[in-house]
Amino acid sequence: MAIKHFVCEAIKTGALCPGDRLPSEAELVARFGVSRMTVNRALRELQSAGILTRRAGSGSFVAEPRPIGHMIEIRNIADEVRARGHAYRARVVCNEPVRATAETAALLNVPAGTRLFRSMIVHHEDEWPIQLEDRIVLASAAPDYGATDFTRTTPNEYLTRIAPLERVEHRVRAAMPDASTRALLGLDEQEPALIMIRRTWSRGRLVSHAQLTHPARRFELSASFSVPGA
Amino acid sequence: MAIKHFVCEAIKTGALCPGDRLPSEAELVARFGVSRMTVNRALRELQSAGILTRRAGSGSFVAEPRPIGHMIEIRNIADEVRARGHAYRARVVCNEPVRATAETAALLNVPAGTRLFRSMIVHHEDEWPIQLEDRIVLASAAPDYGATDFTRTTPNEYLTRIAPLERVEHRVRAAMPDASTRALLGLDEQEPALIMIRRTWSRGRLVSHAQLTHPARRFELSASFSVPGA
DNA sequence: AAGTGGTCTAGACCACTCT
DNA sequence: GAGTGGTCTAGACCACTTT
Numbered sequence: 150m151a152i153k154h155f156v157c158e159a160i161k162t163g164a165l166c167p168g169d170r171l172p173s174e175a176e177l178v179a180r181f182g183v184s185r186m187t188v189n190r191a192l193r194e195l196q197s198a199g200i201l202t203r204r205a206g207s208g209s210f211v212a213e214p215r216p217i218g219h220m221i222e223i224r225n226i227a228d229e230v231r232a233r234g235h236a237y238r239a240r241v242v243c244n245e246p247v248r249a250t251a252e253t254a255a256l257l258n259v260p261a262g263t264r265l266f267r268s269m270i271v272h273h274e275d276e277w278p279i280q281l282e283d284r285i286v287l288a289s290a291a292p293d294y295g296a297t298d299f300t301r302t303t304p305n306e307y308l309t310r311i312a313p314l315e316r317v318e319h320r321v322r323a324a325m326p327d328a329s330t331r332a333l334l335g336l337d338e339q340e341p342a343l344i345m346i347r348r349t350w351s352r353g354r355l356v357s358h359a360q361l362t363h364p365a366r367r368f369e370l371s372a373s374f375s376v377p378g379a
Numbered sequence: 380m381a382i383k384h385f386v387c388e389a390i391k392t393g394a395l396c397p398g399d400r401l402p403s404e405a406e407l408v409a410r411f412g413v414s415r416m417t418v419n420r421a422l423r424e425l426q427s428a429g430i431l432t433r434r435a436g437s438g439s440f441v442a443e444p445r446p447i448g449h450m451i452e453i454r455n456i457a458d459e460v461r462a463r464g465h466a467y468r469a470r471v472v473c474n475e476p477v478r479a480t481a482e483t484a485a486l487l488n489v490p491a492g493t494r495l496f497r498s499m500i501v502h503h504e505d506e507w508p509i510q511l512e513d514r515i516v517l518a519s520a521a522p523d524y525g526a527t528d529f530t531r532t533t534p535n536e537y538l539t540r541i542a543p544l545e546r547v548e549h550r551v552r553a554a555m556p557d558a559s560t561r562a563l564l565g566l567d568e569q570e571p572a573l574i575m576i577r578r579t580w581s582r583g584r585l586v587s588h589a590q591l592t593h594p595a596r597r598f599e600l601s602a603s604f605s606v607p608g609a
Numbered sequence: 610a611a612g613t614g615g616t617c618t619a620g621a622c623c624a625c626t627c628t
Numbered sequence: 629g630a631g632t633g634g635t636c637t638a639g640a641c642c643a644c645t646t647t
Contacts, residue, residue, distance in 0.1 A: 150635095173613065184637045186416070189614075197427070205614040206645030323553035323573040323593075341571030343553040363553075380616095403632065414618045419633075435633040436626030613645070619638100626632070 152181055152191040160200070160211055171201070171209040227272070227303050239300045242269035242333065246288060246295050253285050256358045264288035266295050268304060271333050278334045284359040290351060304359070312351035320346040326362060334364055382411055382421035390430070390441055391543065401431070401439040457502070457533050469530045472499035472563065476518060476525050483515050486588045494518035496525050498534060501563050508564045514589040520581060534589070542581035550576040556592060564594055 159165040172180065177188045192209055195201045203209045227237040247253075249263040257265070265285050272280040284304055286294050290312055297307050308314075326334065326342040336342070345361040389395040402410065407418045422439055425431045433439045457467040477483070479493040487495070495515050502510040514534055516524050520542055527537050538544075556564070556572040566572070575591040 175612085184639090186617095186638085187636060189616090190635090192614085203614065204645080205643065207613065208645095209614080321551055321573070323571040325569065325571055339555065339569075341553040341555055343551070343573075405631085414620090416619085416636095417617060419635090420616090422633085433633065434626080435624065437632065438626095439633080611645105611647085613643100615642080615644100616640100617642105618640080621635100621637080623634080623636105624632100625634095627630090 150187075150191050152177060152183070152188055153195060155181075156191075156195060157200070165211050167211050169211045171211070173208060227306075236274070238273040239303070240271045240273065241299050242271060244268040244270075244295060244297075244299060247285075249285075253358075257285060257287060258355050259287065266291065268294070268299065269333075270299055270304065272303075279363060281330055281333050281362040282359055283362070284357060287354065287356045290354060290356040304357075308349065308351075308357055312356060314349060314351060315353070316350035318346075318348045330362055334362065336364055340364060380417075380421050382407060382413070382418055383425060385411075386421075386425060387430070395441050397441050399441045401441070403438060457536075466504070468503040469533070470501045470503065471529050472501060474498040474500075474525060474527075474529060477515075479515075483588075487515060487517060488585055489517065496521065498524075498529065499563075500529055500534065502533075509593060511560055511563050511592040512589055513592070514587060517584065517586045520584060520586040534587075538579065538581075538587055542586060544579060544581060545583070546580035548576075548578045560592055564592065566594055570594060 156165070156171065165171070171177075171192070174185055174188045174192065177183075177192075178185050181188070192201060192203065196203050196209075200212055201209050202212050227239070245267060247265050247267045249257065249259055249261050249265050251261055253265060253267075254261040254263060257263070265288055268282070268284050268286070270282045270284075271278050272282065282304065286304070286308070288294070291308060293311075294304070294307070297304075299307075322344055323341050324344050326336060326340075330336075330342070331338070331340075334342070343363045345363070347357075347359045347361060348355060349357045386395070386401065395401070401407075401422070404415055404418045404422065407413075407422075408415050411418070422431060422433065426433050426439075430442055431439050432442050457469075475497060477495050477497045479487065479489055479491050479495050481491055483495060483497070484491040484493060487493070495518055498512070498514050498516070500512045500514075501508050502512065512534065516534070516538070518524065521538060523541075524534075524537070527534075529537075552574055553571050554574050556566060556570075560566075560572070561568070561570075564572070573593045575593070577587075577589045577591060578585060579587045
């Protein structure tokens, strides 16, 4: 439908930004020469897709960037910690431009030698390490990644802000961490870790690969959802 | 809206079952005394919610039981194994009626003494144990649970068939398994396990609590989703 | 008071499926 | 060919928000 396409394109190209008001139904009726029911349906469907918010008496607005967390509640770890009433602190072990090696190239599905950033960050809850984040990022998709202060903003926050998130994939497994990981997370020798591989796509490209290692004792991944319509 | 409510109630009460045909739009127009656009919108919204499937020229039908797996792909373990081209086999360690103890009562949020079923099943992929399923089920919600042959159908399959699934919750963590679990899964002493707690609700009640233990080496939980509209 | 979206009506034309 | 859903029109009344 022409109207949905028009609105989606305007959002993609940036002509319409989150919070912006759309033309009213009446204006779109005039502009596209269709009936109001048609305009109304188009906008209603975009609303139910989470792309617009609408308020009777007020107008239709481009929705804020989508909340990812509905399905797998791995949101912003800093917010999560603070929501529990604890202090959040991050220690940036490294954050530097690198060239893709054979292994990292395979992880991001790019040629060896591609410019990447590699960061390792230990996230703390009240001084307790709760996550080691080992991430590689496509430099062309996030040119300022290396200059970002990740004690103030998390990589995930940064990436979702600069690049529209299209797809996320999580894989979770348990493993015994290696010695250096144990040291960074302050783990006992016998303690297993919950490892999540999180890959994100933007503008059709796989842009980031993160390995998130958690002490098993101090972490649980949860997902909960209702069956729609039931 | 009256029509959506009518259809949903008919499905909930069992008057309409998956695969059944609904009255045509014209019939609903006559029955409810509303215009066809109203009927059409109601049915279209139920379709987009995944409750109906519709085919032009043919009719509207109650959709098959919903695919749970979109968000967390823990589907039917038997199908998963077979999809990998391997043989699936289940060993039922126990499956018996029990009364809720203090602990199991707390897990299902029922009074102690409530009638339950308790089953323990080891799922195998080509003779390799890949999951220990330790489950308790509300007997009043699944009266035939104890008489079901779980070498032929999985508990999850059985439960989703007899009770409309309303809500699922998953919690995942890593842990070192105890000795009896190690024995059932054939694990080494040092091997961590990925433990998923899966709780399911039906008709407003928490009906099942399952602890699924997986050898970490042989298992990965994955979830992948696209951002709608992006 | 003017403008907005929310909802509904009565009618129309079409492509498709079923027989 | 009869019946189905897919889509659209032109008009209406309402509750709400904004000014």
